[in-house]
Amino acid sequence: MNAQSRVCLVSxxxxxxGAAIARRLGAAGWAVAVSYRSDTxxxxxVVADIEAAGGRAAALQGDVTDEAAVAQLVAAAGxxxxxxxxxxxxxxxxxxxxxxxxxxxxxxxxxxxxxxLSPTLLVQAALxxxxxxxxxxxxxxxxxxxxxxxxxxxxxxxxxxxxxxxxNIWAKELGPQRITVNAVSPGWIPVxxxxxxxxxxxxxxxxxxRIGVPEDIAxxxxxxxxxxxxxxxGQVLTVxxxxxx
Numbered sequence: 001m002n003a004q005s006r007v008c009l010v011s012x013x014x015x016x017x018g019a020a021i022a023r024r025l026g027a028a029g030w031a032v033a034v035s036y037r038s039d040t041x042x043x044x045x046v047v048a049d050i051e052a053a054g055g056r057a058a059a060l061q062g063d064v065t066d067e068a069a070v071a072q073l074v075a076a077a078g079x080x081x082x083x084x085x086x087x088x089x090x091x092x093x094x095x096x097x098x099x100x101x102x103x104x105x106x107x108x109x110x111x112x113x114x115x116x117l118s119p120t121l122l123v124q125a126a127l128x129x130x131x132x133x134x135x136x137x138x139x140x141x142x143x144x145x146x147x148x149x150x151x152x153x154x155x156x157x158x159x160x161x162x163x164x165x166x167x168n169i170w171a172k173e174l175g176p177q178r179i180t181v182n183a184v185s186p187g188w189i190p191v192x193x194x195x196x197x198x199x200x201x202x203x204x205x206x207x208x209x210r211i212g213v214p215e216d217i218a219x220x221x222x223x224x225x226x227x228x229x230x231x232x233x234g235q236v237l238t239v240x241x242x243x244x245x
Contacts, residue, residue, distance in 0.1 A: 009086070
């Protein structure tokens, strides 16, 4: 992918993993559409960091579970930065636990909207530009929770499992158009919402002997969007220090 086609939209990029991914991509030469829902100050701070380092970025507000809003997001990114040829589907919402006796269909839908509907809308909106550019990149931010089988995570784990199904199918569908589709599957990576949480027990279960940091995920995503990963598609890169083997 040439320099002019390196425009990536990162959803949920005003904080947490999304912010770290956006900053790393900016440093790697991507123009970054920092997509956010409500945290304007956070998104603008990410953009300021990217620009201060010599990169290009724009903060774009919108609900990535709404079809019209996603179309407007991608169009705005195109106008301000250039056609979007890469998508990092990172946005997430609340993830409440519930045992099977207390589950509702709405609980499932809440997770499916972020992990199935949103990636679908984002990719559909970006496909014309990817095709025009002769290729593109899609990276899902998945979760190793699908391999940990934790009680109370039925809705979240089901939606994350469905997301991995999209990776495999879209990799086959879009491969002939030189669009790669992969996922990065983090372990527990503490971010702002985990301030004060006790990570000692989890850290003790990690073979590499430390807790993960957002930059670990950002590095994996940057690789999958790079030219070095041009022949990598349909893969899930688990980044959890070996906690699930």
